[in-house]
Amino acid sequence: MKRSSQPVFWLLFGAGGMLSALFGAGLVFVTGIAAPLGLEPPAAMSYADVLAFSRNWAGKAFVFAVISLFLWHGAHRIYHTLHDLGIPTGLVAKLACYGTALAGTLTAAQSLLKIGF
Amino acid sequence: MAFRRTYVRPMDGWWRRDPFFLRYMAREATSVFVVAYALILLAGVIRLSQGEGAFDDWREGLASPMSVAFHAFLFAVFAYHTWSWFRIMPKTMAPVVVGGRRLAGTTITALGVCAAIAKSIALVVLVRVLAS
Numbered sequence: 001m002k003r004s005s006q007p008v009f010w011l012l013f014g015a016g017g018m019l020s021a022l023f024g025a026g027l028v029f030v031t032g033i034a035a036p037l038g039l040e041p042p043a044a045m046s047y048a049d050v051l052a053f054s055r056n057w058a059g060k061a062f063v064f065a066v067i068s069l070f071l072w073h074g075a076h077r078i079y080h081t082l083h084d085l086g087i088p089t090g091l092v093a094k095l096a097c098y099g100t101a102l103a104g105t106l107t108a109a110q111s112l113l114k115i116g117f
Numbered sequence: 118m119a120f121r122r123t124y125v126r127p128m129d130g131w132w133r134r135d136p137f138f139l140r141y142m143a144r145e146a147t148s149v150f151v152v153a154y155a156l157i158l159l160a161g162v163i164r165l166s167q168g169e170g171a172f173d174d175w176r177e178g179l180a181s182p183m184s185v186a187f188h189a190f191l192f193a194v195f196a197y198h199t200w201s202w203f204r205i206m207p208k209t210m211a212p213v214v215v216g217g218r219r220l221a222g223t224t225i226t227a228l229g230v231c232a233a234i235a236k237s238i239a240l241v242v243l244v245r246v247l248a249s
Binding site: 030040086 | 129238
């Protein structure tokens with residue numbers, strides 16, 4: 001019997017959904033609203049501090065988890081909503097959705113490794 | 118052979134017919150903006166790996182009024198995602214039995230939303246502590 005790949009995608013969808021439900025609003029507030037408006041200490045989003053955070057193994061893991069899991073969460077949900085909008089969910093749609101998430105995950109990993117430890 | 122004009126029920130705009138479907142589509146639509154935010158952060162990580170000048174360009178982009186307005190909208194979308202995620206959680210998780218009785222769905226939703234509020238506030242406080 002051919003095994004379905006869907007449980008793997010569902011697991012990534014669930015992990016990303018939970019992470020974004022718990023931290024999403026707070027992250028958007030810090031990076032997109034408070035820091036640009038100067039409501040955070042100047043060091044909060046400075047190059048030196050963000051670099052130090054991304055060089056720490058825990059910080060690196062958090063940044064990687066947020067970017068990649070958010071992408072896999074969105075890809076899976078968009079893929080399954082295409083059918084509801086009358087768009088055929090063939091191989092093309094699958095590659096476009098999950099392919100984008102995979103490309104984003106690999107790019108994030110490459111950049112984070114380039115930043116170093 | 119005669120062409121048969123069988124009736125096919127039109128499905129255009131089916132999700133606008135019922136508030137339940139409307140909420141379903143609103144919940145599904147949040148995923149587009151979760152991806153958008155992930156791509157904004159991904160751009161930031163790529164710029165970070167390219168050096169200080171590149172990273173400051175990314176931050177300058179985030180400080181534009183358009184960007185701040187978009188993030189205010191994103192904040193509302195993420196808040197709705199949090200609400201809808203824990204709203205459907207009682208249906209997606211295994212039943213929890215406490216003291217011989219099944220935990221009510223509303224309790225699970227309330228606990229989830231409280232956890233999300235606590236985690237988001239903890240994140241904002243942690244950033245302040247680390248940066249000062």
